[in-house]
Amino acid sequence: MKAALVALLLACATTTALATNNPVGFQTSTLADPNKERPLEMVVWYPSSTTATPKVIDDNPVFFSALAVRDAPAAVGEYPLVVLSHGFGGSWGNQVGLASAMAQRGFIVAAVNHPGTTSKDRSAQAAAQLWQRPVDIRRAIDAVLAQPKQFGKVQPGRIAVVGHSLGGWTALEVAGARFDPERFAQDCKVHLQLAPCAVYQQMNPVQAPLAADLSDKRVTAIVSLDLGLSRGFTDQSLAALPVPTLVIAAGVPSTELPAELESADLAKRLPAAATRYVEISDATHFSFMAVCKPGGEALIEESSPGDGMICRDGEGARPREVIQQQVTSLIVEFLAQPKG
16 A cells, blocks of 8 residues: 555544534543453544533644534433544544534534554554454444433434445444455455555454454444445445445545445445445545645655645645535435435
């Protein structure tokens, strides 16, 4: 995998600072593992009844952030739950702008750091446990459902998973897609240029558990954002996927993660009646992540020459914050549609 794309997926990023008239609360926690092998860092953004002044969450010199009130009281009522899954080497901060925007629109939004594939934990042993990623999502759902006073009550039958890159693969697994390691290995012999092949090799996952059913029946919809590894899913499991799916792809041509071989190919294999495919022509894989501050690209180049491209979108593209507003609107509209 090329260094720039690795840097993209490693970025512990946040997105554009966002003022709002709708109060948003923010909390962090660590979910304990009974086996003490996989503690899970989780954050939750949620509608709040607070009158306190929101402050920037986890600001940094390179990327814009978002506004919320830490540990604010949850608003009364029932709200849909969305769980976010980051890409390889990323973190919950990668889609913080999306999380904040959706909380403003009445969603409880949880996000986790997947051990082994996050910027804060690059353990080879944990990364090899790729099948644990869908389990992480299940644990996050359990935690939010168990604490309605803390985060707000989850509306019955309204739980969605949104994933970017490897997080998109995670969302499909949670929905019921089945991964065939042998199929993927054979496909990578044909499409040597694809970045997911290099990522998979780097993780070196234990294969046997990957073929298992890793679904969570509570999930009622999923969204993939320019996902990878989709070519390893079996046709049969995709054709039978039981939940509606929104597939959003980066439309700027790419040799390492081309839409026609990943997102578009995935959408063609999913049930047509329950699948929506959107290709954003001026978006790259980078566009679903952070909006860089002025001078942010230079700071990245200083520490990692060549990787400042994570701040750029397609040639002549709209501002990244505008692209991300479109992504948010697409997701909110999709999740508002009646399911079943």
